[in-house]
Amino acid sequence: MGFTIQIKKEISMKHTVRLRWIFILLLLCIPWIYLATIWGSLPERIPVHFGISGAPDQYGNKSQLLFINSIMTAVAVLLYLLITNIHKIDPKRYARKQQDIFMKIGIAVTVLMVCINIFILHFTFKQYAGNLSFFFVLMGIFFAYLGNLMHSIKPNYFAGFRLPWTLESEANWKATHQFVSKFWFIGGIAIALLAILIKPAIMIFVMMGIILIMVIIPVFYSYQFFKKEKAGLKQ
Helix, strand or coil: HHHHHHHHHHHHHHHHHHHHHHHHHHHHHHHHHHHHHHHHHCCCCEEEECCCCCEEEEECCCHHHHHHHHHHHHHHHHHHHHHHHHEEEEEEEEHHHHHHHHHHHHHHHHHHHHHHHHHHHHHHHHHCCHHHHHHHHHHHHHHHHHHHHCCCCCCCCCCCCCCHHHCCCCCHHHHHHHHHHHHHHHHHHHHHHHHHHHHHHHHHHHHHHHHHHHHHHHHHHHHHHHHHHHHHCCC
């Protein structure tokens, strides 16, 4: 009976992995399908770089889009494989118990890479990078999603706020990541909302400032938790 249940679990797992890969491959095909639809409308010389104003400042042959698309696709696949197989290279197998979390992060990163790829193609087609606000909204949503996962990440060698104090204390790790979860979610939503209201040329600096705060404040919070823990042990 137990053997039969185990076989069913393995079959179900293989089916889930197969469906997940189909989803990932379909995602990766979207930029290529979009490129195929606009290819005939592209001039031989296309913009390959844009200034902060959104106007093109460097041109190249349209065949470069094939190279850019290939690089973006390859990076997306490599990142997905790395993130989803971290548990296999974890020497202490901490990540093995968190495969679902890393899978969600891997899918989120793939979606982000595909969206960035589509943005690049769209800007090239329009010959103007005029919709950068959507990019900043996307980044905000991405950080908010990561924040939503942070509270579920357990101590490991690869992901999360791996500080000397969080790695030494499970209580510190848990408290820090619960704080980070809420803080990053709020920060991500703030980036997305501000991107709608602020011009892209200014928003890039606003986003960098918010991200810096999202990193520094949790480190400070974790250190303060460490000091309180240390003081409690001395008493």
